[in-house]
Amino acid sequence: MMDLQFDFQSYVGRFRVWALTFRGSITLLSLVGLLFVPLSGNEYLTTVLVTAMIYTIFAASWDLLAGFAGQVSFGHAAFFGISGYFTAAFVKFAGAPWIFALIVGAGYAVLFSLIIGIPCLRLRGPYLALGTLAFSLILWNLFLSGTWLGGTEGISGLPSIGDIFGVFYIIAAFMVASLIIMRAIVDSRLGTILKAIRDDETCADASGINTTVYKLIAFMISGFFAGIAGALFVLHTTAVNPAVFQTLYSFYAIIMAAIGGLATIYGSVIGGFLFTVLSEFLRPLANASLLIFAIILIVIIRFAEHGIMNPFLERLQDLWDLIRRK
């Protein structure tokens, strides 16, 4: 549909320009810092960050659909879970190599994004949210009460795909690749059309755009990346059970994207990492941890309109500009 001309020179040039901007350098520095973490040998920290990276992909997939295409879904756990289950099934029962199972899992997530998307597309606003929620609830109940694919117990005992440090790099690669691809989509012509649909669907209609088809495309792309996240999650934890369909996970994705900043790619990273680190941080408080977590969530959502880090980041940006001018 879109011309994909690959002009290597200009990409290198543009990359260099970007790397020198505030956003670019922070991103690169963080990435480098991230890659050093496993080398410290700290298993706990590595595991926490692996979870953070998986959640980041998940949050970004939701943000793509909601922040960029304007379709707010409350049932994203459905794609996460479906992919998780099929990935696990393919590894455990078909003995497939994990990378193959992951592709299959994500593929099933895309299929379900169509199954869920097509009926839900005619719904607007809160009704779309509820429709997607209802679908995820049905899936949850189905897998909880059904006897297939392990029932309440789920599937467990998947072969590990490596030690935690190896897994870290694999997942980091997936995260970086996913974010780059999503960034490219959002900046492309397709992205412009999706943003137009988000801004004013009637107007997009009046501009000759077949909004239904494009909304479905957004659903599929979003489902795909949610599927990637789900597959990685299951491969990392070596098990899957119906809890993966919980509405709580759907809301985690929303919260992560929201606190990082909607309709940004970097926001999902900020939100994903902040959220994961925060919940880990509170864990030692045992009983009170979830309670405090809930309170913090309320406070964040209440006060963080455009992403909690934005004022902070803006100050840093000014500082950076100042330095570079010198």
Added chain:
Amino acid sequence: MIEEILIYGTVQGALLALLALGFSLVYGVGGILNLSHGAFFLITAYVIYWTIPFVGFGIAAVIGLAAVVGIGAVTYLGLMKPLQESHIGIVLVTFALAFFFEQFVKFVGDPKTHYIVPFVPGTITFLGITFPAQFIALLVGAFILVTLVTLFINKSTIGKSIRAVSQDFEAAKLVGINTDMVLMTTVMISALLVGFAAVLYAPGNFIAPRIGWRYLLLAFSVTIFGGMGSIPGSIVGAFIMGYATSFTDFLIGPEFSVIIPIVVILVMLLVRPQGLLGKKELR
């Protein structure tokens, strides 16, 4: 058998009506999807459970209702009103609030399931069917309350303001109605209704930290079925669903009746999003 189904269905319908009425009202008047609605049920039930040993049921109920109405007011002022520009913001923050109450109850109490003794003890036999006497309390209480609230909305001055705001928020502001007050009152009425549901239904039943979500789902489902923002819709929808659930419970099995609310939501959204009696345009 049929009498059993009818009696249980009526009780279920009464419960659903109390649950859905407030939820639907808050959405119809203020466009607010209050995901902490189920948590209001939860907290009322727990407050009653915690205070019964000290003051007996009657006062415990009053304390519980006062607590939930107060919580409703604070929720409106602190969380809903500041975020009214962002619909998703309200949804997220009320969800977080529901999550908070679940953890709160777990923390202050314990994560276990508990039983509240019915305040109308014993059973009654009517038409050859024996059922808990508490049911009568629920039916009578629900009837009185729903009638009162409906009368209030239709006849009182505040009720008129509420109806005005639900028809056109901006226009109501223009004619000098304090929409803020109206919304807060609506949220408080909603809390009162769901609080009463807890007062009348929780005794003789089990409570646990996670039950809030179930009641939220039920309120949602009936509201979608009957029509978001429609009072008669919520009541009619409540009873239809109540009897449907009862039928399924007795004739097929309770495992299936749990998914009824979800299926209803899905089917309604796909077939008739405005619900049975809802207004044609969706917010």
Added chain:
Amino acid sequence: MGLILEVKNLTKKFGGLTAVNDVNFEIERGEMLGLIGPNGAGKTTLFHVISGFEKPTSGTVFFDGVNITGKKPFQIVNMGMARTFQLVKSFHYLSLLDNVSVACLSPRGKEAFGASGIDEAASSILTSVGLVDKARLPPVILPHGDLRKLQIGKALGTNPEMLLLDEPFSGLVHEEKEGIAKLIRRLKDEGVTIFVTGHVLRELMTLVPRVIAMHHGRLIAEGSPQEVANNKVVLEAYLGRGEGFA
């Protein structure tokens, strides 16, 4: 030349209210037709039904000989009929350039400008409506008159054969109205059929050679602006409602 638009027995009811009542008229290709009527006459509803945003209760609409009754808006746009809205619509978080590009990215736009010529096409459209110096900015910074121009620019992005302009003059000051009028005349010269509404006849008087008038959903008059301005039924419709129109 041929007929580009044929409206036959078009009726639209909303429950008990009949907004469009058995309307019949035709537009020749390359023509400029005005539609006047007091507020509430049904002009916008008529536009909505013709452009696919509402389904008619009965009647048919033919565009370029093809029955478009009941087709979806984007389908009609891609057949060559574009429209603007009374309450200006735009993509708030996109630049003006992107606002127009989206229209150019429609199937019809891509066909006309080529997939690789989108930016260029959008740019030249912005130039033609006089907004190119603000190309990178979002619509929120535009004054009302410029927003109207943007809307027309967006419509042009779909390479239309016919433009439906819904009250393009309302709420504008004299210079802005002049600007819009000039733009419309130029489009007509380039071969675009124009169908424009207004509720103040004076604006349309010097713009269009033919006018139809609506009142309470019905067509009550047709003719040159002068003829319609002197038409008794029309006068009653306006004066009876206490509205000035000339």
